[in-house]
Amino acid sequence: xxxxxxxxxxxxxxxxxxxxxxxxxxxxxxxxxxxxxxxxxxxxxxxxxxxxxxxxxxxxxxxxxxxxxxxxxxxxxxxxxxxxxxxxxxxxxxxxxxxxxxxxxxxxxxxxxxxxxxxxxxxxxxxxxxx
Numbered sequence: 001x002x003x004x005x006x007x008x009x010x011x012x013x014x015x016x017x018x019x020x021x022x023x024x025x026x027x028x029x030x031x032x033x034x035x036x037x038x039x040x041x042x043x044x045x046x047x048x049x050x051x052x053x054x055x056x057x058x059x060x061x062x063x064x065x066x067x068x069x070x071x072x073x074x075x076x077x078x079x080x081x082x083x084x085x086x087x088x089x090x091x092x093x094x095x096x097x098x099x100x101x102x103x104x105x106x107x108x109x110x111x112x113x114x115x116x117x118x119x120x121x122x123x124x125x126x127x128x129x130x131x
Contacts (some may be wrong), residue, residue, distance in 0.1 A: 001036035031119035036107040050103035
C-alpha cells in the first residue's frame with residue numbers, strides 16, 4: 001500500500017439482546033445492543049464492543065487466517081450483517097448521544113444521522129444489501 005492510499009477493512013455489525021442498561025429493555029428483542037466485528041488487513045479478527053462503562057476491544061489473534069468468525073457468530077445465535085464497503089462518509093459529523101449504535105456506525109463508516117437504535121441500524125444495513 002502506497003502513501004496516501006485508502007484501504008477499507010471488512011466490518012460486520014453484530015446485534016444481540018444483551019444489554020447492561022435496564023431502560024433499553026423496551027427496545028426490540030434481539031436488537032438491544034450492537035457492536036463491530038472487523039477483519040483487519042493482517043487477517044486478524046477484532047471485536048469492538050461499546051458498552052455503557054467502556055469500549056471493549058478483543059483481538060482474536062489465536063484464530064487461523066481462514067477461520068470465519070462472522071459465520072461462527074451467525075451460527076451461534078447472533079444476528080450479523082456485513083456493512084457496505086467504504087461506508088458513507090458524506091454525513092460523518094454528528095453531535096448526539098454516544099451509544100453502541102453511534103460508535104458502531106463510526107467504525108463501519110456509516111454517516112446516517114437518523115439511525116438511533118440497533119434495530120434501525122439493522123434495517124438500514126439490510127436495505128443496503130439489496131442495492
